[in-house]
Every structure is written in structure tokens, then in C-alpha cells.
Amino acid sequence: MSKFLNEFKEFALRGNVLDLAVGVIIGGAFQGVVNSLVQDIISPIIGLFANKDFSNLVMTAGGVELKYGSFITALINFIIMAFVIFLIVKSMNKLATLGKNPEVAVTEECTTKVCPYCCSEISINATRCPNCTSEL
Ligand SMILES: [Zn+2]
Structure with a gap:
């Protein structure tokens, strides 16, 4: 049991699971x-043109009620959700490529140098290595 x-x-502690949980919670709130x-x-705006309450439109065919109004409402919901998720994914991809900007990587590397005595990475302004105490 403890192994389980x-x-x-x-x-659960893996980062991507937490990301997923946050995504699901935000997605749920966003769906609301x-x-x-x-x-x-x-729906009320479309209802203005249709001259009736749009989401309550019902068609009776052979004694069976077809609630096509609420089906169209669900369809509009889906299209808006898909469009917004597309925009979010697109901007996320843009952010991800921004993080991999080669110019940023170069300026990051310029803050360190390699000690010629012990080959460890140290600050570029160091006059004495913090690892082997050699004077530079
Ligand atoms: Zn050193």
C-alpha cells in the first residue's frame, strides 16, 4: 500500500501533472x-433575429421533440472554445520560442567563465576561483 x-x-508531484491540473481547473472556469x-x-441576439428564445427552439417531428436550439447553442459554445484555445496555444508557442532566443542564451553565458586551473564554472568578475582558490 505504501509503495502504491x-x-x-x-x-502527482511531476510538474506536468500539476500543469495539467491547473489547465483543467482554468479550462473548467473558462467554460463557465x-x-x-x-x-x-x-443566443438572445440571435433570438432577436429569429424573433423567439433561441436556445428553447424545439421542432416536433412524429411526436419526437428535437431541441435543435440548444444543440446550436452547444455548437456555438464549442466554436468559441476551440477558437480561444487555438489563440492560447498559438501565444504559448510564441512564448516558448521567445525563451529559446539565441541572443538571450549568449548574454546568459557571458556572466560566467571557466577556471583554467580546475575547469569549474565561475563568475566572469572573479579574481580568485571559489572552488580551487587559485588567483586568476
Ligand atoms: Zn578553480
């Missing part, structure tokens, strides 16, 4: 916003 718990802890946007703002 340890495995679960290892799994999109639902409200569609149901409370977009």
Missing part, C-alpha cells in the same frame, strides 16, 4: 464564462 502511495506521490457568454449574450 509513493508511486502516486511521484506521479463561455457558456454564459453564449447563453446570456449571443
Whole structure:
């Protein structure tokens, strides 16, 4: 049992699982916003043109009720969610490539140098190596 718990802890403490959990929570909260946007703002506007409450549109065919109004509402929800997620993924990709900017990497490397006596990485301004105490 403790082995199982340890495995679960290892799994849960991995960064990507935490990222995933945050993503799911934000996604859930965000879905509420999109639902409200569609149901409370977009549907009434479309309803203005259709001259009736859009999300409650029902078609009766052979005694079966087809709630196509709420289906179209769900469809609009999906399109908006997909579009926003596309925008988020696009901007994330842009941020990821910004982090890999070669100019940034060069300026980062310029803050250290390699000690000629012990070959360890030390500050570029050091006059004495902190690892082997040699004067530079
Ligand atoms: Zn050294």
C-alpha cells in the first residue's frame, strides 16, 4: 500500500501533472464564462433575429421533440472554445520560442567563465576561483 502511495506521490508531484491540473481547473472556469457568454449574450441576439428564445427552439417531428436550439447553442459554445484555445496555444508557442532566443542564451553565458586551473564554472568578475582558490 505504501509503495502504491509513493508511486502516486511521484506521479502527482511531476510538474506536468500539476500543469495539467491547473489547465483543467482554468479550462473548467473558462467554460463557465463561455457558456454564459453564449447563453446570456449571443443566443438572445440571435433570438432577436429569429424573433423567439433561441436556445428553447424545439421542432416536433412524429411526436419526437428535437431541441435543435440548444444543440446550436452547444455548437456555438464549442466554436468559441476551440477558437480561444487555438489563440492560447498559438501565444504559448510564441512564448516558448521567445525563451529559446539565441541572443538571450549568449548574454546568459557571458556572466560566467571557466577556471583554467580546475575547469569549474565561475563568475566572469572573479579574481580568485571559489572552488580551487587559485588567483586568476
Ligand atoms: Zn578553480
